Amino acid sequence: MTRKSIAVALAALTAASALGTASAASAQSRGHNDRPHAAQPHRAAPPAPGRHVQVRRAPPRVQPTPAYGRWQRAERRYSAPRYVAPRGYQARAWAYGQRMPAQYRSRTYVVSDYGRYGLRAPPRGYEYVRSGNDVVMTAVATGLITAVIAGLFN
Numbered sequence: 001m002t003r004k005s006i007a008v009a010l011a012a013l014t015a016a017s018a019l020g021t022a023s024a025a026s027a028q029s030r031g032h033n034d035r036p037h038a039a040q041p042h043r044a045a046p047p048a049p050g051r052h053v054q055v056r057r058a059p060p061r062v063q064p065t066p067a068y069g070r071w072q073r074a075e076r077r078y079s080a081p082r083y084v085a086p087r088g089y090q091a092r093a094w095a096y097g098q099r100m101p102a103q104y105r106s107r108t109y110v111v112s113d114y115g116r117y118g119l120r121a122p123p124r125g126y127e128y129v130r131s132g133n134d135v136v137m138t139a140v141a142t143g144l145i146t147a148v149i150a151g152l153f154n
Contacts, residue, residue, distance in 0.1 A: 074135075074152040078117050083132055083153070091132030093150075100136060100143040104129050111135055117152060 085091050086103035094100065111128035114121065122128055122137055126146065129136050130153070137147040 072148070073150050076118060077154050078152060080130070080153040083130065085132075094131055094134065094136050094145055094148055096145055096148065098145050100129055100131075100138045100145060102143065104131065105138070105140070105143060119149070119152075 083091060086101070086106075086109070089101065089103060105127075109129050109131070111117065111119070111130050114128050117135070119128060119135065125140055126137055127140050129138050133151055133153045135149045135152045136145050137149075138145050
């Protein structure tokens with residue numbers, strides 16, 4: 001095959017795929033689909049005129065603070081006292097979305113002097129907890145991990 005015929009074939013293939021995508025998108029936007037009417041989700045009738053309807057909204061999802069992503073490596077390392085894990089636990093690598101056991105939420109493991117270690121103030125309802133050489137931001141009430149700063153301590 002020559003270069004010209006390859007270029008023509010690629011152009012035809014690109015045009016055909018773009019046309020197929022456009023027609024599928026337009027069919028979706030007009031509400032056309034192959035499912036029978038009974039399979040459609042139930043929609044509530046519109047409210048009567050003049051009647052107030054309260055709209056329920058889902059609670060906002062917990063997002064990591066803009067200051068820290070879900071996981072990051074510390075830019076600087078700090079000296080700290082020797083780490084001793086809670087009884088029955090050992091230092092491990094924690095991840096976003098996991099829950100810290102309640103034993104870690106005692107004064108021994110909570111990092112209250114975060115400014116000393118170059119950390120920003122945690123949002124209301126959150127705290128920093130030390131686990132090995134890492135610092136983990138957790139929700140105070142549930143222990144849900146929202147950020148991990150790895151390797152902050154020597």
